[in-house]
Amino acid sequence: DAGVTQSPTHLIKTRGQHVTLRCSPISGHKSVSWYQQVLGQGPQFIFQYYEKEERGRGNFPDRFSARQFPNYSSELNVNALLLGDSALYLCASSLGVSGRWDTQYFGPGTRLTVL
């Protein structure tokens, strides 16, 4: 079975531009979460979606937005890029069941460089 897939794998943008990152969850998973990992740090939560509804939002500016589609795939959009947005963007999928042990599985990430 295919795992979580993300596209593109690498991306180079300049300050002020806009970027869209895409994620396809594991088949049967209904929840998608997005994380940002800056070099040398642990991943930081950005958004979580379940059944197309936003379930949670981390401490990120409004330049960051996301959505989930009927097939459970998801997009993360970042507007007005800053140098500090350079990071590995990770998508994680899970079944979305309630409870504490809804394991999240990560995709390979999109490495964004902002020049």
Place this chain on the structure above:
Amino acid sequence: RKEVEQDPGPFNVPEGATVAFNCTYSNSASQSFFWYRQDCRKEPKLLMSVYSSGNEDGRFTAQLNRASQYISLLIRDSKLSDSATYLCVVNNNAGNMLTFGGGTRLMVKP
């Protein structure tokens, strides 16, 4: 203060050694706990969940101390392939959103 804190290391150990990592978390309402492993420039992968009673998976043992709000990971008989960054992760049950520590880097040498 960070919500989840780890010693960044690196821990340099010889093959066959036993190594232990600790992690502390600040939110006493945290519900579930995990250790993820991350290889260089790769995605995090779940190593093990950490249950209240502690759990063991082969050479790996995880313990949880709720009173002191810390989590530990013990690796016995270290292999070269154990070299990676180990991420301590806490779920505060606010919709299954994970909070990661900064990671502890382990380097196992021949």
